[in-house]
Amino acid sequence: MSKILCVLYPDPVTGYPPIYARDAIPAIHAYPSGQSTPTPSGPLGFIPGTLIGSVSGELGLRRYLESHGHELVVTSDKEGADSVFDRHLPDADVVISQPFWPAYLTAERIAKARKLKLAVAEVTFSNSISVAEHVVMTILALVRNYLPAHLMAKNGGWNIADCVARSYDIEGMHFGTLGAGRIGQAVLRRLKPFDMTLHYYDPHRLPDELEKQLGLTYHETPASLVKVCDVVNLQTPLYPSTQGFVNDAFLAKFKRGAYLVNTARGALCDRDAIARALTSGQLAGYGGDVWFPQPAPVDHPWRSMPNHGMTPHISGTSLSAQARYAAGTLEILQNFFDGKPIRKAYLIVDGGRLVGAGANAYKLT
Template identity: 65%
Template sequence: MAKILAVLYPDPVGGYPPDYARDEIPAIAGYPGGQTTPTPHTIDFTPGQLLGCVSGELGLRRFLEDRGDTYVVTSDKEAPDSTLDRELPDADVVISQPFWPAYLTPERIASAPRLRLAITAGIGSDHVDLPSAIAHGMTVAEVTYSNSISVSEHAVMQILTLVHNYMPAHDWVTAKKGWNIADSVSRAYDLEGMDVGVLGSGRIGQAVLRRLAPFDVTLHYSDMHRLPKEVEEELRLTWHPDARSLASSVDVLSIHTPLHPQTQNLFDEDLIGSMKRGSYIVNTARALIVDRDAVVRALNSGQLAGYAGDVWYPQPPPPDHPWRTMPYEAMTPHVSGSTLSAQARYAAGTREILECWFDGRPIRPEYLIVDGGGLAGTGARSYTVAG
């Protein structure tokens, strides 16, 4: 029997379960491009429930305990002698989420001789040290596409929030109890007619491009894998060979590339300085793709008109993290990919991966990041490993 360790975010402050706003969520059977949604044998939860927190347990406890497995669920992952560190040495499987990542460092992987499978309940496995996972003979998997549309909708929302100066306007009528229209509109613009760029045209990036096309903007993108000509023509896209060409050409830039050695700190002082004065950056990918302090300086100097993000480093960030207090921001905690709609899919996908693992069946290639001693499946397309 196996020991499965899940590191999930804490329960709601008001207790679990919450009062749900809706009685049901739409049933989604497939994604653009033909990939089906997760197909486990069955599920032990109601779609639309809060599954990603500790008490939600990703809906897995009955399944695992009926098998005779040990299932440990915790949110304690950072403090000295954390539950994660105490339970990891004899764990066979670790489940984590990008929103509350269990950072599987080289040291943690080395401390877990039985660890053979790391699952990301969601998308993005950069919290796993992939070279160490490869050396350890592990499989790393994630539930690809489970929350891609969720993140793309959030990114479009944050673009509009920044350009229309929504946050300060909302603050005037709530926290300040005022009606200061001049102050609210003095930094507000229309998105129409702007040049908008997407860095990374994978599933999320393409979904953002498609959702922005009706806004009558000029769309740009850059990716190491150029899109088919028919897609470029359909969306009237301008392709750029690198991030610098893209960044210097647009008014709004939305980041959707994975974090790996070639993208870490990509948006430093120099690259941000190459952008038009008054540009906007939205980052729903990974915080370490941008230089934290360079963003703050650019907002203070006016080089950037706004920065919105859904990702931080570390997660959760400390109380004194400068992005909490910088001007012209529209920051959220890492929630874009953890809507109740997305949770139903990534919980089902986690179960599908576990069923395949336990049964000795192949895991879908689109879910694989590391397998067989190297990058595999989606991982081979999306990640690089420093040699």
Template identity: 55%
Template sequence: MKILCVLYDDPKTGMPKSYALDKLPKIDKYPDGMTLPSPKGRDFNEGELLGCVSGELGLRKFLESNGHQLVVTSDKDGDGCRADKELVDSDIVISQPFFPYYLTREKMETAPNLKMAITAGIGSDHVDLQAAMDRKVDVVEVTYCNSRSVAEHIVMMIVSMVRDYHTQYAIVNNGGWDIADAVQRSYDVEGMHIGTVAAGRIGLDALRKMKPFDVHLHYFDRHRLPDTVEKELNLTFHESVESMVEVCDVVTINCPLHPETEHLFDEKMINKMKKGAYIVNTARGKICDKDAIAAALKSGQLSGYAGDVWFPQPAPNDHPWRTMPHHGMTPHTSGTSLSAQTRYADGVREILECFFDKKEIRNQYLIVQNGELAGMGAHSYSKGTATDGSEEAAKYKKK
């Protein structure tokens, strides 16, 4: 079989010759009891850079020794890109949410052999899920592999944004010691009201990690948490996003992208928030209206916006979030720490081993199977497509 793997570019300075850590902390299970990916083999050392082109997710030896062809590229944008050319006779395509290959209906129609789309990470909305259902293309992802990584990133963003760390860091880098300038937008997190839109694996973990800061915790979710969890964290449940944002100083967005959540945070929703509130978005860029966010930061309706997700990705050079005031943007790195890369590379190999051996893939990894939403997909997504706008992304050419 032919496997197309679309990964981000190598470091500009070349692949690392050494790493800061020799070993990763040992983790056997996730908090819900689910075990980590457990492939039969591994052809890399844990903690290595695997998510880039030369890293190849550690798959080449395994695939080629079993008679399969592996094609790896970062050329995924614009008409005539290599990924599109290689897709036409591929059986499996692997992509990452951090550097998504937007698998539209049009692209699927050029690939009659396509059987499976694997997300090396979590979040498969870069695939037109309705088209995948219609064409019987299975979609799977490595559920939970980097959820903890993203939750840590959320905490980092909340604290650094409220304390205005970015301004203080810039002052030091520029040789200054301007204390008044450094603290004029700096506050304590303690006592604030923090709310999450969706309290799944990432959202709930972020709340747990924020509890020691002595904050008030809120959440909205389509599926209410058990009473024991609400009591443990002293959570306030809200029946709607609108009722939650009215009382929160910080809102963290952790819901999937689907038709109901696209542009959920538009001008109307932002104006319902407390004046001077903060938003952290590590979910998907299209959940927020990019122009409404930029305008709210300029007007002062929002005090800060920290996001790890953009639309499209990579973000165009003139994307307003690159230059808007009081932002804490990162280039979708929350889920691709070296720790997370080991887990999602292991998970991709486990999925491939199951597929080749005609064994069942873990139910938790399933998004679409046999033309229907399945596993986590049935829990997180709805029929219809949230990737209509991905044609814009697919035609973007990086400069």
């Protein structure tokens, strides 16, 4: 018998939903890369399109795990030495976490987790399109000044001039992504039909064929890109070398009135520098769903700074994405318990080495 410790975000304040806005979600069988969606064996343990990413949803895992003699502990309590997570960690065989409500496996925690088998896997591509759609939505909301206009309508107002005084078309604008992996490429593909001029920076240059297909301009440095772009997207991994790299000096290189979207990691940005850039007008808008720290305290300046489009960390956990990453988690667990290989596309660390997607996206320090 194995013990599986799963950390998920809390249930809705109003309680677990008894009914949903839609009766079903589209069935997706493959991702743009050609990789198939998760293929677990047997029943899923959940209804696709329902809330399974919160504590009560349990990723639909309980029936499968308990029917095979395993123990499942699901909690949102993850902070502090006396948290439910820390109390169960020493005898956990498997830990399941997620970026939206993460339980960080620090060196100190790993030292206490004597039974963990230290391979790291993710359900690769399960929510990449979800995040890319959130980026495009945020760009349109910021550039078209949608959020203040919606708030005016909601509050009974009708001053058109106030709404459009900060509203522009994205057609003809220059868009650049700092990072062109799965999500960055998906954003570029979705923005091409809007007739934006597309730019990218990435340590790994994309194939010539893809650059020509999307009409991409490659930049050898982030600074080169931000100097010419009206809208900039952050899709950069968080390393010690990238933490806080979007600071006052870097923001000064942007075009005045540029927009910045960040769905990668909040700590890529200097918190106060972002607020200052919005207040001064160096940035016309900032949006995304990643904060530092998370959950953000009520007095976090990104909650109150002008012209922002921030949300909680939700871009990759739509109900559609939940169905895919829950199915992928089940597939990984089934293979692990049956002694079968886990999909190479899912592996981040195996045998003490970065592999697969991990080898491309991360580095050991």
